[in-house]
Amino acid sequence: MDSGGDRVRAPQRQSREEDQYRSLDISAEQHQQYQQMQKQQQQPQHDKQQGTGLMVEAPLQKSLSNMSVKSLPNSPEGGRLRTVANKYAVEGMVGSGAFCKVYQGSDLTNHEVVGIKLEDTRTEHAQLMHESRLYNILRGGKGVPNMRWFGKEQDYNVMVLDLLGPNLLHLFKVCGQRFSLKTVIMLGYQMIDRVEYVHSRGLVHRDLKPDxxxxxxxxxxxxxxxxxxxxxxxxxxxxTRRHIPFRDRKSFTGTARYASRNQHRGIEHSRRDDIESLGYILMYFLRGNLPWQGQNGQRFTDQKQHEYMHNKIKMDTSIEDLCDGYPSQFADFLHHARGLGFYEQPDYSYLRSLFRDLFIQKKFQLDHVYDWTVYTQPPQNTPQQHQHQQQRGSSQAVNSPPVHLQNRASNTVSYCPPLSKPEYRREVVAAN
Structure with missing residues (x-):
C-alpha cells in the first residue's frame, strides 16, 4: 500500500493525523451505498458533468472512482451550507484531509467552476487563516492558484480558489508508477520556477511532494x-527583513519520504531543504520508488519509528547510488542542494540549466506532451508524420513514452477530472 509519502506533522498535530486515518474506515453498508450510487449515476452523471465543462469518459471515470473511498457528492453538514459569500454554490465533495474538506463549487455570476476549501472553526489547530495570508503574499505569481475569497460562513473557515486539475501523484499512478525522462524534465523545469517564486516572497514551503x-x-x-x-x-x-536564525532540536514537520536529511536531524528548515525535497520527487518520478520507501513491505504505525527508518536509510544511501543508471544531471541537482549552507540561496538558474542542457542533448521537443497526454489522447498520425517518424530512426525510441503507455495510447479518453487537492491523498492511500 503506497502512502504517497506518509505525511508526518509536528507532534502536537499527530493526533489529528491519526483521526484522519480513522475517518477513512467505512462500514460494509456505506460501501454498498457507494457502489449503488455509482451505478445510478453512471449515465446521468456524465450528462451533468458535460454541462459544467467536466467530461470524464467511462475508462477514466472508473479509474477515478477506484481511487476514491468515500461517497463524494454530499455538501457539508447535511447540506446546510449551500452558498458561500452569496456568490459561490457549494456542490459535491472531492477530497478531505486532516484539517479541511474540499468541495467543488460554481460561481453563481458567471458559472465558473471553483474549488471551496472548508475548515471547521472548532478545529484545534486551524490552518486555513494562516494559509490564506500566505496566498495573499503569493498572489499574482505564475503557478500559484488565485484565492478568490476567504472568510467565515456558519461554523466554517472558507477559502475559494480557482479550479485546478489532477495532482502529480494521481497522474503518476495513472501512468503506471513511472514517468518518462522527457516528462520529468518538463515538470522539473516548471517546479524549480514555482519553488523559486515561493522563496522570492520570503517563504519556504516545508512540505513539497507530488500531491x-x-x-x-x-x-x-x-x-x-x-x-x-x-x-x-x-x-x-x-x-527585521533578515534571514531567520539557525536552530536545531526542532520537531519533525513535513513528509518523511521527501524530507531533506537536515529535516530529519531537527534543523530549522530553509531554502536548501525545499530544493533537496524537489530532487527526491524527481528521482521518485524516474525510479518509481525511493530506497527508503516501504522496505521489505514493512509499514510503521508509530510515527517516530517511521521517521527513524526513513532517516537511517536516507543517510546510508549516497547520491550516486540513488541516481545510478540515470542522467548525471539529477545527481548534480542533489549535490548542489546538499552542498548549500543554511543561509545560502540556491542557484536556480544553474538547476534549470541542468535540465535544459539534458533536454537539448536528448533532442526532445518542447511540445508539452506529457505521459498522461499520450494515455488520454488517441494517436492521430498523418501519412507525413508517419514518414517523418520512420526517418527519425533510433531517435524515436528516446522520445517515445514507456511501453505501458504505448499500449494504452489506443484508448480514447477525454481527460479533465474534478478538483484535485492534497487532501485527496488519503483516499489514494485507502484505495491501494
Missing part, C-alpha cells in the same frame, strides 16, 4: 501549480 503540485485546467492544462501552504513558513523575518 502538492497540480496541473491546471483548460488553457492552463500544461502548467504546473504549487499548493497547500498550511505548513509553509517565512524564512525572512517580516520585521
Amino acid at each position: 502538492n503540485f497540480l496541473m491546471g485546467c483548460g488553457r492552463q492544462g500544461n502548467q504546473v501549480f504549487i499548493i497547500d501552504f498550511g505548513l509553509a513558513k517565512e524564512y525572512i523575518d517580516p520585521v
Whole structure:
C-alpha cells in the first residue's frame, strides 16, 4: 500500500493525523451505498458533468472512482451550507484531509467552476487563516492558484480558489508508477520556477511532494501549480527583513519520504531543504520508488519509528547510488542542494540549466506532451508524420513514452477530472 509519502506533522498535530486515518474506515453498508450510487449515476452523471465543462469518459471515470473511498457528492453538514459569500454554490465533495474538506463549487455570476476549501472553526489547530495570508503574499505569481475569497460562513473557515486539475501523484499512478525522462524534465523545469517564486516572497514551503503540485485546467492544462501552504513558513523575518536564525532540536514537520536529511536531524528548515525535497520527487518520478520507501513491505504505525527508518536509510544511501543508471544531471541537482549552507540561496538558474542542457542533448521537443497526454489522447498520425517518424530512426525510441503507455495510447479518453487537492491523498492511500 503506497502512502504517497506518509505525511508526518509536528507532534502536537499527530493526533489529528491519526483521526484522519480513522475517518477513512467505512462500514460494509456505506460501501454498498457507494457502489449503488455509482451505478445510478453512471449515465446521468456524465450528462451533468458535460454541462459544467467536466467530461470524464467511462475508462477514466472508473479509474477515478477506484481511487476514491468515500461517497463524494454530499455538501457539508447535511447540506446546510449551500452558498458561500452569496456568490459561490457549494456542490459535491472531492477530497478531505486532516484539517479541511474540499468541495467543488460554481460561481453563481458567471458559472465558473471553483474549488471551496472548508475548515471547521472548532478545529484545534486551524490552518486555513494562516494559509490564506500566505496566498495573499503569493498572489499574482505564475503557478500559484488565485484565492478568490476567504472568510467565515456558519461554523466554517472558507477559502475559494480557482479550479485546478489532477495532482502529480494521481497522474503518476495513472501512468503506471513511472514517468518518462522527457516528462520529468518538463515538470522539473516548471517546479524549480514555482519553488523559486515561493522563496522570492520570503517563504519556504516545508512540505513539497507530488500531491502538492497540480496541473491546471483548460488553457492552463500544461502548467504546473504549487499548493497547500498550511505548513509553509517565512524564512525572512517580516520585521527585521533578515534571514531567520539557525536552530536545531526542532520537531519533525513535513513528509518523511521527501524530507531533506537536515529535516530529519531537527534543523530549522530553509531554502536548501525545499530544493533537496524537489530532487527526491524527481528521482521518485524516474525510479518509481525511493530506497527508503516501504522496505521489505514493512509499514510503521508509530510515527517516530517511521521517521527513524526513513532517516537511517536516507543517510546510508549516497547520491550516486540513488541516481545510478540515470542522467548525471539529477545527481548534480542533489549535490548542489546538499552542498548549500543554511543561509545560502540556491542557484536556480544553474538547476534549470541542468535540465535544459539534458533536454537539448536528448533532442526532445518542447511540445508539452506529457505521459498522461499520450494515455488520454488517441494517436492521430498523418501519412507525413508517419514518414517523418520512420526517418527519425533510433531517435524515436528516446522520445517515445514507456511501453505501458504505448499500449494504452489506443484508448480514447477525454481527460479533465474534478478538483484535485492534497487532501485527496488519503483516499489514494485507502484505495491501494
